[in-house]
Amino acid sequence: MTALCTRQKLEILADAAKYDASCASSGTAKRDSASGRKGGIGSTEGMGICHAYAPDGRCISLLKILLTNSCIFDCHYCINRRSSDVRRARFTVREVVDLTLNFYRRNYIEGLFLSSGIIRSSDYTMEQLVAVARSLREEHDFRGYIHLKTIPDADPELAHQAGLYADRLSINIELPTEQGLRKLAPEKDKRRIEAAMAGMRDAIEDGADASRRYAHAPRFAPAGQSTQMIVGADQADDRAIIRQASSLYGRHKLRRVYYSAFSPIASPSSVLPLKRPPLMREHRLYQSDWMMRFYGYSAQELESATDPETGCLPLDIDPKLAWALRHRDVFPVDINRAPREALLRVPGLGVKAVERIISSRRHRRLRLDDIARLTRSIAKLRPFLIASDWRPVQLADRLDLQRRPASPDAQYELFR
């Protein structure tokens, strides 16, 4: 086999990394290269920036690559598993560092998201990941964003070093249930993964605590930790996924749980036959995630929005509407009087629209056309609210309520 050039390696190792959904570059500490020591490059200003979008609609914010796609594990959903016959490649630490800096200087990226297949041992692999981050931060004074994937079995000391260089750390929970993990990733262990997450949470909290007390305390992973679950590879229903996500948010203080629809891979495993990815299901799970994080729904409440038979969220309507249709007694909500929590539950009202409504209603009694100016679509909202000139007497009990606000699905099919 001939030696690969950097560009060929990049294509192999980016192709191998694309199944990780996370690409966020937001929520970290503010830094820039104009202040402090001279000669550095890069900045982070709180808001993430997406420098490009691929035709799959995903944002490209970070240079997302693996250090190597060789792996001693045989996880059936993964393109890099031992038994897959994809072409293997491996970057040196230096190559990754140069590539990151070259892309960053041209304003292509916000930083680096580095992960790796496991080679030799967990500790050895983790050492290599840390070496890249160390070189970027210490030798090149890089002040952009770094996200490192952490290997659960690696020495906690290595994970600690990773946290000192990286903005975000993540460990993938991989599958929502333990049975799924046992079947599809026989060499991974849910307990060890979760124990590593718990250790990470401790370290992050200790770090945050130290920075509050001492101005010069080193920052430990200021953008926190996140994880990813594959949806549609095992038998878990949405209820189990929501419960798992809520439990992870509660126990490990995760910033984000990413859901990744299981997508066909180039060299499939016999255990896991390929089909089209359940993209709509993934979308509904993200919506339910938002409902938990920003709209005040608990996991139990969301479970009541799932279909009692299949345990999944409906695909044709969004989970907030599904919840509202199961709890019609809560509606209509008086837009001029209801508390924020009640407004947030109106299907079609987002967090910003609710802020605008609350700010405006101090100055006027809101009529339907005022609300139309403050929101995206009044047609979807009307059945669920009372305004000073509107009361949905008949609509609330109409049996076809579910059909009315649902958008025609033909539009969606076009882009599949």
Place this chain on the structure above:
Amino acid sequence: MYRARLNGPDDFDGWRQAARTFALAGTAPADIVWQCGDADDLFATDEPPPPAEAAAFFVPRTFVELAETAILHRDPERFALLYALLIQSRDRPASLEDRADPLVRRVEGLAKAVRRDLHKMRAFVRFRELATPDGPRFVAWFEPEHHIVRANAGFFVRRFASMRWSILTPEISIHWDGETLSEGPGATCQDASENDPVEQIWKGYYAAIFNPARLKIGAMLSEMPRKYWRNLPEAALIPELVAGAQAREAAMIATPPTPARPKITHHGNAATAWHALREEAMGCTRCPLHRDTTQTVFGEGPVDARLMFIGEQPGDQEDLAGRPFVGPAGRLFDQALEEAGIDRGRTYVTNAVKHFKHERRGKRRIHQTPETPDIQACRWWLTQELELIQPRIIVALGATAGRALLGKAVTINRLRGAPIALENKVQGWITVHPSYLLRVPDEAHKVEERTRFVKELRHIGEQLKALT
């Protein structure tokens, strides 16, 4: 009609000064013509406005922030709209909060468009490296929608402070030499450098990171509209990637699967029976407690320990750490052992129940006392631990541990302070759980109880010495 001259399309200071003068003079919004540069208006005069009627006035801080952003919009009406809003917020300062007000809404709309344009410029500027006699210079060509370039310069300075760079746009160009920012006239796309080999690598990355099985063109277009494509090198690949996507996905699904290979077994030091037991316990699902916990918290200590302590169950901190006795009660226990002269490193510590039984209240997990079925289910592990370690003395801390050890309900105060003969000449002791010492409300009583606990431990330590 009065004329107000501004120095440029983004001259906020000029606008602010003129607007203040007009507002103090009580000039109506309709009587002012706002002009940038030297263009002439047929009906306007350069006459100064009438002298001030009032001395000063105030508007909310939020107005200034909104106006600074909205003034960068390319809409020629923006100066007049902002002046009208200024008069309105002077007369009714709270009206800015009324987001349903049509004028507020209109100006907010301008500001929103400007903020989006600022953000898109930060995202879509693409530098090309140019070799110059004084070293490399990075040059970009960009076409913003609004007059945002000056306002955005700070971002690029903060980010690329150590680089020398230029951003060329049709209206203005900005240059950074590593020390100072300078401005030049507008440019054309021919002025930007042509080729940069790294661009090819970037295009390779863009094509490789795209997943053809998840084509979502609409999502891409809403965030990266076509108007930006002509200045993005990677956008040239989009038509080709979209066209080939379905075929690539179908080919992947049609590939015959490869069989899994057998699991790698880790050879090396023969794992002790204890390690095997622990490994097995880590996946324990004998009772429902495992569902909402992080991990099994198995016992800890040397396998040849002669003294063994049994606690109740792991707490919140133990559950996260995966080790017994690391929380507040554990720290107290360590101190007590030290005072009693017992080496913790030579004792084995475990719990009657190996998972954290709790109740979730909001974000907190509140401890719940394990019940008989929980203890029964976990006895499977405790019995095996006892068999493996074979301690000479076993100390049960608290009622739950006592129940697990003796198999029946115990009253601590009745059994405490005297050894209990167990099978195989093993000595059993029962005392309080260290967490009890943390909960005693009365300070004096607390000290008394603690002293008693340490005294008991010391006595047990002496017994152990006598036995061996």
